[in-house]
Amino acid sequence: MTGSTQIVHVVDDDASFARALARQLRAHGFEVQTFASATDFLAQVPRDTRGCVVLDLAMPVLDGLALQEAMARAGHCLPIVFLTGHGDIPSTVRAMRGGAEDVITKLAPEEALLAAIRRALARDEHQAELRVRVRALHERFAGLTPREVQVLHLVLQGRLNKQIAWELGIHERTVKLHRTSLTTKVGVSSVAELAQLAHEAGWHPDEAG
Amino acid sequence: MMQARTPRAFGLAQRWTHVPLFFTLLTLVVFVRAAFGTGRLWLAALFVTSRAAILVVNFASDVSFNYSSISAVHAVHVLGATISCVEAEANPWVVLGPATGIAALAFVLDASIALWRRGDARNRQRAVTIGGGLLVWVALMMVSGAVTHAGRIHPPYFLSFSFLPVIGAASYELSRHILRPGRVSAKLHATEAELDLAVVAADLGVWAWEMRRDVISASPEARRMFGLSEDEPIDFPRFLEAVHPNDREAIQEAVRSAIRTGSDYQTEYRVGRIDDVAPRWIAARGRIERTRDGTPHRMRGVVFDVTARRRSDLETQELRDALAHSGRVNATGQLAATLAHELSQPLGAILRNAEAATLLLRDPDPDLDELRAIVTDIRADDARAANVIQRLRSLLARGRLDTRVLAVSQLVSGVVALLRAEAEARGIKLEIDIAPDVPPVRGDAVQLQQVVLNLVMNAMDATLETPSTLRSVVLGARAVEGGWVEVRVTDLGHGICSEVADRLFERFFTTKANGMGLGLPVSRTIVEAHGGSLTAGNNVGPGATFRFLLPAVIAEPGG
Structure with a gap:
């Protein structure tokens, strides 16, 4: 279950509304968990949980926007659908700027609500895939020796083998050996492909080794 | 006279002493009149006349007023000096002496009592010292005179101890009078300096x-x-x-x-x-x-x-106005937000439950327990929504009226107290004109005061552009036939123009830049909720009058 199952986390201090929403979402086949407050959510939900959050904008103590910020700080990247009693423009703007998937009213029609939740889950799916890919890339790059990393940086900066050899104070032949070794380890066949993957993995050519 | 060696010389001297004595006593009367400002004139006249009669007798008789004949003169030693005493036969007219004494006593006593009655502490003190001193002197003089003439003692003629109290009293008073101007002038000087300082500061x-x-x-x-x-x-x-x-x-x-x-x-x-x-x-x-x-x-x-104060007053006023307006707008906005949130919770829950039920019912074999739970929740949320609306209504109209018997004057004075500062700041005279026989009314004090407040505020706004002498608002109340109490607010302002008159009590209709258009309709609602009516009309002269009628409370005997 963990990791792969998407859970819709409903956070609302209004128990009746949370129950009704959970009921409806379950009827639509979603996996649902309800939380009576933002602090409950933060205490109970681990960072790598999959799914999305349906969050009441106006709650006592820690409101929706505060939870959004707390989640961002804690590295929670679950997409958020905000629910609001009334279309309060300033909080809507803040919520969207904070990366909310959507802000919809509590009286919005079912379709709008479900569509927003599905979009949020799709984004979570996409983010998860991306995370898996990046993690895999990181693993591939992680096998490189420190010298290979140095060579990789200089390659990404577009230096020729001769320049790299001079800069690192080694023989040009050795540079070639390092390049062959690192492309094999990363599993690419061209410099272009290497550059693409390095970028995806978060490597930047101007970064120092 | 005291040095006289012969009966003849003594008699002559004694005769002439009556002249200064007459003037001394005359001066006494004049002094009392002048110093006290009191004393009956006829008593003074009686005294002076009798004294004058003594003078006449004095010169008409053989020796003097005191003696008809003197037989011998003795030398007597008193306080180291030698003075003369006589052996003599008394003049039969000498009884006039005590008579004038009584007249003098009566005059001084009367003057002193009159002065005492004026009441203040200073006058009383003068009455006691001077009046008392004189009285003691006159009384002692009469006694010593009587005793001397009866031949019981032989004091030197002018060594009358009776003079001592009056001299003491008079000099005490005199010194006070002499010293006082000095003290007063010093005090005056200090006061003047203080005043100068205050004026400059x-x-x-x-x-x-x-x-x-x-x-x-x-x-x-x-x-x-x-x-x-x-x-x-x-x-x-x-x-x-x-x-x-x-x-x-x-x-x-x-x-x-x-x-x-x-x-x-x-x-x-x-x-x-x-x-x-x-x-x-x-x-x-x-x-x-x-x-x-x-x-x-x-x-x-x-x-x-007061230019600086005026300016800051003006700024404060503008600030207060802005604050009040934003407060109202803010309050309305907050009320709307709270309402939207509180209503959207139960309504949202009902909607979500209904949608879930719809979906569940598509199942050929629906989960009836779940459906029952949904219906229960829907009903609970519906009650919750109704409760929110009820609370809102009570917030706006305070629901049930908190009615009690109220004195109209209290109602009015409460509002005047609230608005006095505002009226003063705007240069508006707030006048109260409540008939003495106004019966009380029954109602919610806060709401009725709100009505009066609205009307007075409107009246004050209406007098904004009138000349300052016409800036007055009259708050009146009287009993009206048929068991009503009329409360009216009259101004001398711009009045109600005909276009506005029809829409006066319409919600959200306003002629003011910052108005909400709620004051009059809410006021009318409140008055009508009290079983009364609120009307408006222009005065015959300038301005308008708003009046509302409320049912009078007639005192029930024993009730």
């Missing part, structure tokens, strides 16, 4: 207006405030000339009012020409001084510059 200008001659004297500070040179003569027209044209009428009215009512002259006005962008504001206080017959002859007072 407070930046006061001091002035006095001799009304009959129409001459105004003013201190240099006062002259500076009005832009008048040091030596320019000032009369009332010249003073008015220095005042802002729009305020001249108000000043004249203030002076007239001070003369008429005897209250202090108190006003604020601008100094300068009509086109001055930032005129100086002057506050003036003064007091009328009158002659004995009550004619005002002088007015004295002070002026001070």
Whole structure:
């Protein structure tokens, strides 16, 4: 279950509304968990949980926007659908700027609500895939020796083998050996492909080794 | 006389002593009259006449008033001096002596009592010291005279101890009178210095207006405030000339009012020409001084510059207005937000539950327990929504009226107390005109005060552009036939124009820049909820009157 199952986390201090929403979402086949407050959510939900959050904008103590910020700080990247009693423009703007998937009213029609939740889950799916890919890339790059990393940086900066050899104070032949070794380890066949993957993995050519 | 060696010389001397004695006693009467300002004149006249009669007897008899004949003269040693005493036969007229003594006693006693009755501590003290001293003297003199003439003792003729108390009393009084001007002048000097200091410290200008001659004297500070040179003569027209044209009428009215009512002259006005962008504001206080017959002859007072205060007042007022308006808007906005949130919770829950139920019912074999739970929740949320609406209604209209029997005067004075400062700031006179026989009404005090407050505020707004002398709002109440109490608010403002009249009580209709258009409709709703009615109309003269009728509470016997 963990990791792969998407859970819709409903956070609302209004128990009746949370129950009704959970009921409806379950009827639509979603996996649902309800939380009576933002602090409950933060205490109970681990960072790598999959799914999305349906969050009441106006709650006592820690409101929706505060939870959004707390989640961002804690590295929670679950997409958020905000629910609001009334279309309060300033909080809507803040919520969207904070990366909310959507802000919809509590009286919005079912379709709008479900569509927003599905979009949020799709984004979570996409983010998860991306995370898996990046993690895999990181693993591939992680096998490189420190010298290979140095060579990789200089390659990404577009230096020729001769320049790299001079800069690192080694023989040009050795540079070639390092390049062959690192492309094999990363599993690419061209410099272009290497550059693409390095970028995806978060490597930047101007970064120092 | 005291050194006389022969009966003849003694008699001659004694005869002539009656002349100074007469004048001494005359002086006494005059002194008492002058010092006390009291004492019956006929008593004084009786005394003086009897004393004069003694003088006549004195010169008509053989020897003197005291003796008809003197047989011998002895030398007596008293206090180291040798003086003469006589053996003699008394004059039969000598009984006149005690008679004048009684007249003197009666006069002094009467004058002292009258002075005592005037009441203040100083007069009482004078009555006791002088009056008492004189009385003791006269009484002792009579006694010693009687005893001497009866031949019981032989004191030297003029060594009468009876003089001592009166001399003591008189010198005490005299020293007080001599010392007092000195003390008073020192005190006056100190007071003057203190006053000067106060005047300088407070930046006061001091002035006095001799009304009959129409001459105004003013201190240099006062002259500076009005832009008048040091030596320019000032009369009332010249003073008015220095005042802002729009305020001249108000000043004249203030002076007239001070003369008429005897209250202090108190006003604020601008100094300068009509086109001055930032005129100086002057506050003036003064007091009328009158002659004995009550004619005002002088007015004295002070002026001070209140421009800074006026300016900050104005700023404060603008700030307060802005705050009040934003407060109202904010309150409405917050109310709407709270309402939306509170209602959206149960309504949202109902919607979500209904949608879930719809989906569940598509199942050919639906989960009935779940459906029952949904219906229960829907009903609970519906009750919750109804409760929110009920709370809102009670918030806006306070639901049930909190009714009790209320005195109309209390209702009105509560509002006046609230608005007095505001009215003063706007230069509006708030007058109360409540008939003495107004019966009480039954109602919610807060709501009815809200109505009166709305009406008075409206009236004050309506008088914004009227000349300052017409800026008055009258709050009246009276009993009206048929068991009603009428409360009315009358202003002398711009009145109600015909286009507005029809829409006056319409919700959200307003003629004010910052108005919400709720005051009058809410007021009418409140009055109608009290079983009354609220109407408006223009006065015959300027302005409008808003009046509402409420059912009067008739006292039930034993009830």
